[in-house]
Amino acid sequence: MASRETPEVNGGSLADIAFLLLIFFLVTTTMDTDTGITRLLPPEPEDQQETEVKVNQRNVLVVLLNRSDLLMVGGEVMDRLALKDKTVEFFTNPRNDQTLPEMEEQEVQFPPGSSSLLSPEGVWTGRVSKGVISLQNDRSTTYGKYLQVQNELVAAVNTLRNDFCNLYFDKDYDELNTNNPIEEEIQLGIRKIYKMNISESEPKSIGGRN
Amino acid sequence: MSKFRKSSGKGLQKINTSSLPDIVFMLLFFFMVATTMRETEIQVRVKVPEATEVKKLEKKSLVSYIYIGRPVAHVARMYGTEPLIQLNDKLVSEEGIPYESIQDFVLFEREKLDEADKNKMVMSMRIDEEISMGKVDDVKQALRRARALIINYSAKKEYRNQGRQR
Numbered sequence: 001m002a003s004r005e006t007p008e009v010n011g012g013s014l015a016d017i018a019f020l021l022l023i024f025f026l027v028t029t030t031m032d033t034d035t036g037i038t039r040l041l042p043p044e045p046e047d048q049q050e051t052e053v054k055v056n057q058r059n060v061l062v063v064l065l066n067r068s069d070l071l072m073v074g075g076e077v078m079d080r081l082a083l084k085d086k087t088v089e090f091f092t093n094p095r096n097d098q099t100l101p102e103m104e105e106q107e108v109q110f111p112p113g114s115s116s117l118l119s120p121e122g123v124w125t126g127r128v129s130k131g132v133i134s135l136q137n138d139r140s141t142t143y144g145k146y147l148q149v150q151n152e153l154v155a156a157v158n159t160l161r162n163d164f165c166n167l168y169f170d171k172d173y174d175e176l177n178t179n180n181p182i183e184e185e186i187q188l189g190i191r192k193i194y195k196m197n198i199s200e201s202e203p204k205s206i207g208g209r210n
Numbered sequence: 211m212s213k214f215r216k217s218s219g220k221g222l223q224k225i226n227t228s229s230l231p232d233i234v235f236m237l238l239f240f241f242m243v244a245t246t247m248r249e250t251e252i253q254v255r256v257k258v259p260e261a262t263e264v265k266k267l268e269k270k271s272l273v274s275y276i277y278i279g280r281p282v283a284h285v286a287r288m289y290g291t292e293p294l295i296q297l298n299d300k301l302v303s304e305e306g307i308p309y310e311s312i313q314d315f316v317l318f319e320r321e322k323l324d325e326a327d328k329n330k331m332v333m334s335m336r337i338d339e340e341i342s343m344g345k346v347d348d349v350k351q352a353l354r355r356a357r358a359l360i361i362n363y364s365a366k367k368e369y370r371n372q373g374r375q376r
Contacts, residue, residue, distance in 0.1 A: 034334060
């Protein structure tokens with residue numbers, strides 16, 4: 001028998017098959033990554049009784065969303081877009097206003113030598129707000145509006161953190177890498193200075209069920 | 211002169227397509243890798259709101275999903291059109307505040323995690339923006355009782371115009 005050459009496989013239809021598969025995956029792909037605003041719920045009190053925490057009146061900013069999605073901040077009706085600036089003012093109290101929250105002198109430890117604006121030991125001394133934001137809503141409030149308000153409050157705290165981080169460490173707060181122990185310490189320090197003090201209150205029914 | 215005319219007079223040259231499969235396969239592999247197949251059938255309609263301060267959820271294995279929305283057409287025939295809660299893949303039929311369903315759900319999901327991750331469980335709340343907060347508050351209360359305290363309000367990234375961004 002004479003040695004035969006193996007016939008070449010026709011590769012012309014390979015592209016067709018691959019295209020078919022490609023189109024299948026193109027259609028079924030969902031590229032959505034999970035994004036969202038992470039919040040921490042308060043633990044349920046051990047005994048069912050309401051534990052009244054004594055807070056000074058000036059330290060609380062009541063943000064109320066009523067059943068017609070109207071926003072009331074600290075007793076006055078407000079547009080959603082003005083809430084962020086109001087919150088920043090509330091947490092910083094720049095002019096030591098008597099109606100805005102008390103500020104407390106505190107020391108926060110940062111990694112030594114991490115910033116030229118800090119002492120060589122990395123201790124920051126300054127005013128930390130005692131303010132708490134109390135976010136209240138009605139049962140009939142729309143969730144979309146509620147989240148927008150949450151978003152503004154989170155945005156305000158993030159802005160403060162970011163400004164601090166830019167000033168002292170010449171970096172965006174978001175860019176801090178939590179896998180790096182030094183940067184993680186910086187992040188924890190900044191979180192101590194600007195706390196995410198947003199309390200979602202116990203649900204109350206303010207006027208009827210939906 | 212005549213040399214040039216000869217070659218151009220023969221009509222269009224054929225494009226070599228032998229590398230086409232390679233290119234297509236490359237694209238195919240990209241999409242195969244990037245695809246996440248949806249494991250659960252979502253039985254409620256959810257259009258999550260938009261927000262600017264969203265962060266990515268890092269560890270998928272720690273995340274369980276709670277959907278709240280109006281049921282899709284074929285479910286609505288059985289359950290009506292009132293908003294429903296779906297926990298990962300099953301609908302909640304409990305009346306009032308769904309303490310028991312959520313308690314069971316949280317225990318079940320927590321059981322799947324490693325010992326070290328048990329209190330890092332994240333509840334991703336995928337809630338339709340039209341839903342009223344009463345339903346959401348119920349779920350939040352139930353989650354508190356079940357001690358699943360890290361929640362994530364699912365939202366899409368919203369890009370505001372440059373004027374408002376600092």
